[in-house]
Amino acid sequence: MPSPLTPARIKKNLTGQRVALVGGAGFIGHNLALGLRHYGVETLVVDNLMQNNLVDNVSTIDIDSFRRELNHGFLRQRFDMMRDAGVVLRNADARSMTDLAEVLSQFGPTKLVHLSAISSALDARKVPGLCFDLQLITLRNVLEYTRLFPKGVDQVMFVSSSTVYGDFETPTVDESVRPKPYGIYANAKYMGERLVRTYNDQYGLGVTIVRPSALYGERCISRRVSQAFIENALMGKPLLLEGGGDGRLDFTYIEDLVDGMIRAMAAHEGPGTSNTFNLTFGNARTILELANVVKSVVPDAILEDRPRDQIKPVRGTLSTKRAEEVLNFKAQWPLETGYRRYCEWYVDQWERTKRHLQAN
Numbered sequence: 001m002p003s004p005l006t007p008a009r010i011k012k013n014l015t016g017q018r019v020a021l022v023g024g025a026g027f028i029g030h031n032l033a034l035g036l037r038h039y040g041v042e043t044l045v046v047d048n049l050m051q052n053n054l055v056d057n058v059s060t061i062d063i064d065s066f067r068r069e070l071n072h073g074f075l076r077q078r079f080d081m082m083r084d085a086g087v088v089l090r091n092a093d094a095r096s097m098t099d100l101a102e103v104l105s106q107f108g109p110t111k112l113v114h115l116s117a118i119s120s121a122l123d124a125r126k127v128p129g130l131c132f133d134l135q136l137i138t139l140r141n142v143l144e145y146t147r148l149f150p151k152g153v154d155q156v157m158f159v160s161s162s163t164v165y166g167d168f169e170t171p172t173v174d175e176s177v178r179p180k181p182y183g184i185y186a187n188a189k190y191m192g193e194r195l196v197r198t199y200n201d202q203y204g205l206g207v208t209i210v211r212p213s214a215l216y217g218e219r220c221i222s223r224r225v226s227q228a229f230i231e232n233a234l235m236g237k238p239l240l241l242e243g244g245g246d247g248r249l250d251f252t253y254i255e256d257l258v259d260g261m262i263r264a265m266a267a268h269e270g271p272g273t274s275n276t277f278n279l280t281f282g283n284a285r286t287i288l289e290l291a292n293v294v295k296s297v298v299p300d301a302i303l304e305d306r307p308r309d310q311i312k313p314v315r316g317t318l319s320t321k322r323a324e325e326v327l328n329f330k331a332q333w334p335l336e337t338g339y340r341r342y343c344e345w346y347v348d349q350w351e352r353t354k355r356h357l358q359a360n
Helices: 007-014 027-038 054-059 065-085 097-107 121-126 128-148 183-203 225-235 254-266 287-297 321-327 335-359
Strands: 018-022 042-047 088-091 111-114 155-159 207-211 239-242 274-278 303-306
Touching: 007 254, 018 027, 018 097, 027 042, 027 065, 027 254, 042 097, 065 088, 065 335, 088 097, 097 128, 111 128, 121 128, 121 183, 128 155, 128 183, 155 183, 155 254, 183 207, 183 274, 207 254, 225 239, 225 287, 225 335, 239 287, 254 274, 254 321, 274 321, 287 303, 287 335
Parallel strands: 018 042, 018 111, 042 088, 111 155, 155 207, 207 274, 239 303
Antiparallel strands: none
């Protein structure tokens, strides 16, 4: 029986590895890069900085100047932290095989993590062509790189989504449940999973698929519900509770996801192997419970009931039993501590931005 994945074992298993994160300057990617550097892993981030990043924040017209400055501060923190940690950053567009291959061949990765995607199902529905480009064209190029340089990369990790399960037919789903994705975003993620498994089957590529859920954490600018709630509270706008807030999501703090992903790299057994892991907190909570944490931090937050949107999928808990058994993974951050920590950080950043703008 293999030794449990303690921090010391993780560090030993990752010694000598070189990990490239494609689309790695985003919310998940920069946190993963910092986590890898904590273990001393040589880490490359490849990103064109356009999606939910610097270019998008400068060019978008649907946010006010205050939130633009707030987001800019979050983005600046990402790059400052990565630079200080020794992460290598290369500005390249992974939709171009030429650009991607040139950057990767210079770095010589042993592991590739595919993170390029539209982060919102709503945005994917608005611009399906961009969704396909960011999620599937970039993935094709990542996979083709491994086929063209078969002796270099021993693992490709694909970041999928809990949305591939579609409507949960049981309160808890595990990785053996047959996916029934609905919509552009979820289907593009599932198509990505199928492509990755096909390269495993046809070319012996070692692959790992991870399925996160309802992420939250510092320096996110994607306007997930966790960010929208604390932001709306600070702006005096209501927190909308569809169906009274009885919808359930497996809210997951970014530090738990990063820990699971790094464990999945350290536990990888090499070419030819294939694994899929739910990497979540492992206990669904209601939207009302999320809102109540916000209200505990911002007492003036307004909670407002709304009719339930019948289009939205029915969600629940993602079982993490497989990750617990194989990776020795155990999430550490429930809403009461993880989300509260995030909300308190957000309030601090909000106040800092206000003082900065007033001083200038």
